[in-house]
Structures are given as C-alpha cells and as structure tokens.
Amino acid sequence: MPNEFTRRVRDVIRSIPRGKVASYGQVAASAGDSRQARQVAWILHSSSEKAGLPWHRVVGSRGKISLVPSRGGREQRRLLESEGVRFDRSGTIDLGKYGWNPAGIKISVLARLDLDKLTED
C-alpha cells in the first residue's frame, strides 16, 4: 500500500494541467518534502504507482526529460508535444512558458524570494 507521501505525490501530479510541466523537486515540495525529489522519481519508476497519472508532465529541474529516449523518453516527448509543449533544438522545455506555477506567482518574484532559504529554519 502506498504511504502518505506517495498518495500526496500522486495528487500533485494529477493536478498538473495539460500543456504544463513540473519538476521532480517541485512535485516533492508540493507533496510536503522538498528533499524527496529522488523519491518522486522512484515512485514514477515503479510502474504500479504511476497508473493513470500524467507522468509525462514531470521533468528535470532544468527543463529536460530525464528518461533515456529508448526507455520512455521518446514517448514522454511525444505526449508533451501532443499537448502543445515545445522543445528547443537541444531538447529543452522553456519552463518560463510551460512550467507549472500553482500559486500563480510571477517568476521574477519567486526568484527574489529564494523560498528554500526562507523555509530552512
């Protein structure tokens, strides 16, 4: 049975809108533990947990697909492109355009707030 964190991760991923992407770390943070980016990856890696999820909307923090092309990467890119997400020549997604921003906070503001440092204490 999935634990609490796993359930939350699934909820978060389910709430990523079509045509948007979120990073593993972002999903982990939204699920309550910003240190669990790798666990998010693990959850998606185990196929049983990702059933029914828009798993393709989760990418690396730099806007690149983390999967090796031959092991799902091509499929992920195809799914994203079918939702209107564009890739540049080097296979990178413009997170400014397609990055999911649940709070609707302006990117420039986010950068200046430096949320990690604020929540560290």
Add this chain to the structure above:
DNA sequence: CCTATGACAGACA
C-alpha cells in the same frame, strides 16, 4: 547491517 542504485538538484569549475 552494509553497499549500491536512481526518471534528482544545486553548486561549482
């Protein structure tokens, strides 16, 4: 118990 492994991320050269 101990080591290896990741669909990670940030820092740095």
Add this chain to the structure above:
DNA sequence: GTGTCTGCCATAG
C-alpha cells in the same frame, strides 16, 4: 553552454 561533484534518502539485494 558542458561536465563533475556532493548531498540526499527510500529501495533493493
């Protein structure tokens, strides 16, 4: 821009 290193932590063996 790229490549390397380090911290991270649940799972697997």
